[in-house]
Amino acid sequence: MLFVTSNEGKFEEARSILDVELQRKGLEIEEMQAVEIEKVVRHKVNEAYERVEEPVIVEDTGLFIEDWNGLPGALTKFFLEKLGNEKICQILDEERKSSAETCVAYKDKENTKIFKGVVKGKIAEEPKGEGFGWDPIFVPKGHERTFGEMTTEEKNRLSMRNKALSKVRAYLSDD
């Protein structure tokens, strides 16, 4: 199976969770404009399958701020690029509830399936810790620390990507 991603870290995480032979493939695919991650991965997996013509997965992950009615979602990367973590923490008021969501889309000759993993939590008052993207500003529910303050293992155990990939694993082993 192919995982179309340019992100080596995401690929390694998927390979450690999925019980199949997985190869990484970088493909330039134009992502569609949408807030909903499900829409973005559905579009992307169709584009990817058309090019590779074999079983393929793609994934996308984003942050959904409840008080912002789900923004930025699939547009999170633009918020990071333009505002950065510190500014995102600042412009939110009291209401900081949010959720982190990964969708993995799988496509083969017969089927297209979307697998979703969600972690509820909140946006921190200020960035803390290291890590990728918005790791330093997301505090998962039931925890005091941001993803950025956790070890990679600890974060991966909790993560929305793990949840989504575990569903993919279950689906593939059902075949």
Next chain:
Amino acid sequence: MLFVTSNEGKFEEARSILDVELQRKGLEIEEMQAVEIEKVVRHKVNEAYERVEEPVIVEDTGLFIEDWNGLPGALTKFFLEKLGNEKICQILDEERKSSAETCVAYKDKENTKIFKGVVKGKIAEEPKGEGFGWDPIFVPKGHERTFGEMTTEEKNRLSMRNKALSKVRAYLSDD
């Protein structure tokens, strides 16, 4: 020449400004994800030209909040959809400077050209007046009222779309 847009109002505005025979064509074109409007129209006009194979224009318009480093830009429609005008006014603090930008992309067999129209201004403290999209929250520089409080004529005379289309007109009449 074709104007690929699903928006009848935009088409009428273009027809009144451009000195050419203009026809409207609705095409389902996936817009690329970007904040910069220039990127979005460049991608869109290429897609459009590939399908219609005759001289074509497309346009996109967005709101760039200075303190947000240019967000939401081409993503403005998602801010409107998810937050709405009232919420956008609320989440900004003191610094409300912004600009409204239209890019029109033109493509024929030989050339691809981008024409930009910018109106500086600010986001109102609260929505005022009627009108399309974010008209009720944008106050152009040197004015006290929002686009939504102006007559269509008054707004069109000032507008970023008018500025961009006037440049298209000048370019086409140079041929």
